[in-house]
Amino acid sequence: MTSALRLGLNNQQLFGRLACLQKCVVPCTSASTSAEKAGTKMDKYWKKNSQRNRPLSPHLSIYKYHIPMMLSISNRITASIVTGAFFAAPMIYLFGTKDFAGYYALLQNSGPLVQSGVTFAKLNLAFCFSFYFWASIRHFVWDTGKGYSTEQLYQTGYALLAATLLTTAGLMCL
Numbered sequence: 001m002t003s004a005l006r007l008g009l010n011n012q013q014l015f016g017r018l019a020c021l022q023k024c025v026v027p028c029t030s031a032s033t034s035a036e037k038a039g040t041k042m043d044k045y046w047k048k049n050s051q052r053n054r055p056l057s058p059h060l061s062i063y064k065y066h067i068p069m070m071l072s073i074s075n076r077i078t079a080s081i082v083t084g085a086f087f088a089a090p091m092i093y094l095f096g097t098k099d100f101a102g103y104y105a106l107l108q109n110s111g112p113l114v115q116s117g118v119t120f121a122k123l124n125l126a127f128c129f130s131f132y133f134w135a136s137i138r139h140f141v142w143d144t145g146k147g148y149s150t151e152q153l154y155q156t157g158y159a160l161l162a163a164t165l166l167t168t169a170g171l172m173c174l
Contacts, residue, residue: 067157075135078128085125123172130167134160 063069107118138156141147147156 068153071135071157071160074131078132078135081125081128082132085128123168126171127164127168130171131160131164134163134167 107114138147138160141156147153
């Protein structure tokens with residue numbers, strides 16, 4: 001409306017131009033007919049699937065869980081946790097009081113429930129860091145084109161788990 005005022009058009013001229021545009025534009029009836037065709041096809045599809053007793057979404061129930069698949073999922077989860085921790089730690093430092101001695105004294109004087117919570121958080125972070133570290137090494141080996149056979153996938157998967165547990169235990173001793 002403001003652009004029409006800038007052009008010096010009154011309401012009658014503006015509505016006249018809009019009416020002209022409406023006449024020039026061809027009504028789109030093909031979209032409604034194609035939507036009706038798609039609806040008909042979908043109705044036939046769902047009717048056929050219900051007659052054959054097909055499940056709606058079998059993608060999770062038909063796969064047999066195996067170690068490479070679970071390690072791949074775990075790698076993504078641990079990568080997210082490690083990334084979050086490495087972004088959160090500097091933010092806590094920047095916006096916190098920067099009194100680590102005070103935090104440490106507070107944790108030492110707190111009860112066993114808080115100390116066990118800190119130990120649990122340390123264990124989780126150590127595990128996630130260890131797992132992601134060794135999984136990244138495994139992926140670097142894959143980038144060389146080695147280790148893709150099924151037997152090697154399982155061997156390196158078990159080695160990854162063993163290395164993760166040993167590294168986690170070592171980090172917990174620090």
